[in-house]
Amino acid sequence: MSSMAIDRRQFLVGTALTLATASASKAFAGMLGDEVDTGVRAGDLVAACRRPDGTYSVVVLSIDGTILREVPLNGRGHDIALNGTTGEAVVFARRPGSFALAFDVHGRRDPVLFTTPANRHFYGHGTFSRDGRLLYATEHDNDTRNGLIGVYDASGGYKRVGEFPTYGIGPHEAILLADGKTLAVANGGIETHIEPGMTGREKLNVESMQPSLAFVDAATGRLLAQHTQSGGLHKLSIRHLAQDASGSVWFGCQWEGANTDTPELVGCAGIDRPLRIIEPSKPMGAKLSGYIGAVAISGNGRLLAASAPRAGRIMYVDTERFAVVGETLLMDSCGVTAASDDRFAMTSGMGVVQLDAPDHTHLATTTFPGRSFDNHLRIIG
Numbered sequence: 001m002s003s004m005a006i007d008r009r010q011f012l013v014g015t016a017l018t019l020a021t022a023s024a025s026k027a028f029a030g031m032l033g034d035e036v037d038t039g040v041r042a043g044d045l046v047a048a049c050r051r052p053d054g055t056y057s058v059v060v061l062s063i064d065g066t067i068l069r070e071v072p073l074n075g076r077g078h079d080i081a082l083n084g085t086t087g088e089a090v091v092f093a094r095r096p097g098s099f100a101l102a103f104d105v106h107g108r109r110d111p112v113l114f115t116t117p118a119n120r121h122f123y124g125h126g127t128f129s130r131d132g133r134l135l136y137a138t139e140h141d142n143d144t145r146n147g148l149i150g151v152y153d154a155s156g157g158y159k160r161v162g163e164f165p166t167y168g169i170g171p172h173e174a175i176l177l178a179d180g181k182t183l184a185v186a187n188g189g190i191e192t193h194i195e196p197g198m199t200g201r202e203k204l205n206v207e208s209m210q211p212s213l214a215f216v217d218a219a220t221g222r223l224l225a226q227h228t229q230s231g232g233l234h235k236l237s238i239r240h241l242a243q244d245a246s247g248s249v250w251f252g253c254q255w256e257g258a259n260t261d262t263p264e265l266v267g268c269a270g271i272d273r274p275l276r277i278i279e280p281s282k283p284m285g286a287k288l289s290g291y292i293g294a295v296a297i298s299g300n301g302r303l304l305a306a307s308a309p310r311a312g313r314i315m316y317v318d319t320e321r322f323a324v325v326g327e328t329l330l331m332d333s334c335g336v337t338a339a340s341d342d343r344f345a346m347t348s349g350m351g352v353v354q355l356d357a358p359d360h361t362h363l364a365t366t367t368f369p370g371r372s373f374d375n376h377l378r379i380i381g
Helices: none
Strands: 045-050 056-061 067-073 077-082 089-095 099-104 112-115 120-128 135-139 147-153 157-165 173-177 180-189 212-217 221-226 237-244 249-255 266-270 275-276 292-297 303-308 313-318 323-329 333-337 344-348 354-357 362-367 372-379
Touching: 045 077, 045 344, 067 099, 077 372, 089 120, 099 120, 112 157, 120 147, 120 249, 147 173, 147 180, 147 372, 180 237, 212 237, 221 275, 237 292, 237 323, 249 292, 292 333, 292 372, 303 333, 303 344, 313 333
Parallel strands: 077 120, 120 173, 173 237, 333 372
Antiparallel strands: 045 056, 045 372, 056 067, 077 089, 089 099, 099 112, 120 135, 135 147, 147 157, 173 180, 180 212, 212 221, 237 249, 249 266, 266 275, 292 303, 303 313, 313 323, 333 344, 344 354, 354 362
């Protein structure tokens, strides 16, 4: 792992930490008793959002529909990494943002703002080491246009202490596998660049893109294995990851080709097993509008939820049978996380938080008027 100096740019992120206890509708009321516990606890949810006044924040939500904590941001947030050791969460700026904010979900410490070096930007995702001391973040090198894992010292004010390659272009989500040693990295394969007149979101190489799923040693940055999309699937960008109970890594994709050619969008692989795309009895790629926005594994490790916000659907897959076993219809749904062995919590861009089961059992819904939740949702363990 190479060390490097950090550009400590000053980046103000709104006001200081705000503790909010404003209640939204209580559609979940009664599920956990009559009294609302305003303290953060296991089972509460964390998500980035746009507020009714158009500004941005990251919020901790109780399952009964109450905002327990709110931290203002001066830019749009994307995903959140949770540190199970310290109780901290890190929200990353949406690509191509360069800021991240670490905050204690219980409000016991002041938040810590940190940024990438000047020639880097975040891809919106990251994950902690098992002991909680290091944070691994997917990044873009604006000089080489290659993907990187930036390594930050979570015990030392999130100082950037190193980096290593993702062995691809456009890394999106990275997860630490159950062995505590291996990172799985979704290299989306889409080249971007920041320069005058460009936003950093323009896709520059769709015809030649090469998505891959890379397995990397978290301690050394050494490539352990890499699987690429084959043949006509080179435009199927691998974006989001989750590991099931058997150790397989499931991925959700986004199709960059013609709508008429939309393939299936969900599959799995292992360090010693190539990419395998599931084949439902009825084609679903086009039905999901060619776009998976997030994936999550159930608490028992058997069910995968894959959200398709452009189609307003969340698809459920039995990871043992490689079979689609249900779906939830929710307009602009994207954020999804396991709420139990067989239930999932989900959020939408319409301010909805919902609790459903894959067998079409709808458990609860609450709405936060004027809020728009971003693409990802995490649950506090």
